[in-house]
Amino acid sequence: MDDWSPESWKGADVRQQPTYGDPAAVESVAARLGALPPLVTSWEVETLKGQLASAARGERFVLQGGDCAESFAECTSDSITAKLKILLQMSLVLTHSLKKRVIRVGRFAGQYAKPRSSDTETRNGESLPSYRGDLVNSLEFTAEAREPDPINLLRGYQRSALTLNFIRGLIDGGFADLHHPEYWNLDFVDHSQNAAEYQRRVESIADSLRFMETLAGVEVGQIDRVDFYTSHEALHLVYEQAQTRTVPRRVGWYNLATHLPWIGLRTAFPGSAHIEYARGIRNPLGVKVGAGMKPADIAHLVDVLNPDGEEGRLALIHRCGAEKVAEELPPILRAVCATGKPVLWICDPMHGNTKSTGEGMKTRAFSAILSELEQAFDIHAANGTILGGVHFELTGEDVTECVGGARGLDERGLRRAYRSQVDPRLNYEQALEMALLVGRKGAVTS
Numbered sequence: 001m002d003d004w005s006p007e008s009w010k011g012a013d014v015r016q017q018p019t020y021g022d023p024a025a026v027e028s029v030a031a032r033l034g035a036l037p038p039l040v041t042s043w044e045v046e047t048l049k050g051q052l053a054s055a056a057r058g059e060r061f062v063l064q065g066g067d068c069a070e071s072f073a074e075c076t077s078d079s080i081t082a083k084l085k086i087l088l089q090m091s092l093v094l095t096h097s098l099k100k101r102v103i104r105v106g107r108f109a110g111q112y113a114k115p116r117s118s119d120t121e122t123r124n125g126e127s128l129p130s131y132r133g134d135l136v137n138s139l140e141f142t143a144e145a146r147e148p149d150p151i152n153l154l155r156g157y158q159r160s161a162l163t164l165n166f167i168r169g170l171i172d173g174g175f176a177d178l179h180h181p182e183y184w185n186l187d188f189v190d191h192s193q194n195a196a197e198y199q200r201r202v203e204s205i206a207d208s209l210r211f212m213e214t215l216a217g218v219e220v221g222q223i224d225r226v227d228f229y230t231s232h233e234a235l236h237l238v239y240e241q242a243q244t245r246t247v248p249r250r251v252g253w254y255n256l257a258t259h260l261p262w263i264g265l266r267t268a269f270p271g272s273a274h275i276e277y278a279r280g281i282r283n284p285l286g287v288k289v290g291a292g293m294k295p296a297d298i299a300h301l302v303d304v305l306n307p308d309g310e311e312g313r314l315a316l317i318h319r320c321g322a323e324k325v326a327e328e329l330p331p332i333l334r335a336v337c338a339t340g341k342p343v344l345w346i347c348d349p350m351h352g353n354t355k356s357t358g359e360g361m362k363t364r365a366f367s368a369i370l371s372e373l374e375q376a377f378d379i380h381a382a383n384g385t386i387l388g389g390v391h392f393e394l395t396g397e398d399v400t401e402c403v404g405g406a407r408g409l410d411e412r413g414l415r416r417a418y419r420s421q422v423d424p425r426l427n428y429e430q431a432l433e434m435a436l437l438v439g440r441k442g443a444v445t446s
């Protein structure tokens with residue numbers, strides 16, 4: 001590719017990177033990272049690309065979800081299994097309603113770097129570097145914790161590897177086998193108001209599996225095999241570059257730190273270093289769009305990131321907000337369609353719907369999240385495009401960060417278990433309910 005190299009991003013407009021006190025230490029960590037084995041393989045990356053191509057055609061549906069930011073402290077067995085369980089349950093509900101295979105993409109095994117609106121944070125007159133995710137520094141408001149430490153890049157890589165290793169082991173061992181959805185039950189599921197509907201669907205899927213197996217006389221291997229792919233925001237360019245490699249018998253460069261890197265809204269502007277980096281790798285890419293980005297700029301991004309019109313290469317993840325999506329999305333769809341390039345459309349109904357409570361807590365309303373998604377299905381249908389996936393911030397745990405949902409969590413209830421270090425996530429019950437409602441809407445629209 002003409003003038004691209006894994007470090008050509010350095011010549012573009014570089015934003016959202018930490019300032020390290022010792023640049024030589026960063027170089028040395030990057031060299032160590034580059035010598036370690038990759039976290040994912042080019043085979044998996046290419047398989048995912050093929051699946052995303054079919055989602056863009058409406059044959060599959062993408063469920064992308066996980067924490068806003070993973071934390072090193074929560075790289076634990078319980079937290080990882082809870083995340084897998086909720087994604088499995090949601091995907092089962094979506095498969096059942098949409099009658100399509102669901103591609104599961106976690107925001108995990110590497111979602112450790114966060115963009116910030118300001119380089120510094122000031123409290124009581126003291127200014128310190130902003131928290132940029134555990135890949136960079138620590139949340140605690142002390143000078144020591146907030147100093148970016150390059151060793152965190154290695155720690156993040158290691159925790160990504162530990163997470164992925166555990167996920168692969170669980171899946172190979174049968175944890176995700178559709179014959180055994182009882183493995184995915186979370187302790188509090190029985191108290192959930194959606195438990196009965198979920199159980200009905202589980203039984204109906206188990207019945208159909210048994211029926212097909214009786215007909216075929218064999219296990220339905222292709223159907224009951226469940227894959228998980230990883231994704232994270234490709235934000236820290238030294239980290240991403242260090243894991244960008246060539247592989248034998250394939251052309252081009254792959255980011256082997258994750259299957260599906262995405263570019264966040266704050267770094268998707270024309271001339272951005274992140275776009276320059278992303279255009280040269282062979283992975284499928286996500287790009288967040290919306291919130292006032294010009295449709296013409298988005299169309300230009302499509303041409304830059306997918307000049308050959310490769311299917312499955314590019315997912316545009318729109319995050320306009322429930323109040324703006326009706327106005328903002330149609331011009332984006334028209335501009336992108338005019339490029340003639342295939343695009344997978346995914347709706348992120350979280351990031352355009354963040355609000356602060358009177359007490360200054362960040363929250364999102366279940367109703368706004370659902371409304372943006374429902375509108376998105378209709379807007380795509382009206383414009384002749386296909387909504388091929390959804391992107392959520394969620395957790396398999398019983399946190400209280402988003403308001404609303406069947407249990408009617410209100411602002412006063414947020415304090416009980418507000419644990420997010422960054423954005424508010426749907427809790428287990430809200431996530432499952434969302435899947436039930438989205439499945440219902442998707443089934444009538446598509």
Ligand code: PEP
Pocket residue numbers: 068115263264265266288319351423
């Ligand atoms: C995110 O996905 O956590 C995020 C920061 O999103 P966006 O880039 O869309 O604001």
Ligand code: CO
Pocket residue numbers: 068069351393422423
């Ligand atoms: Co977020």
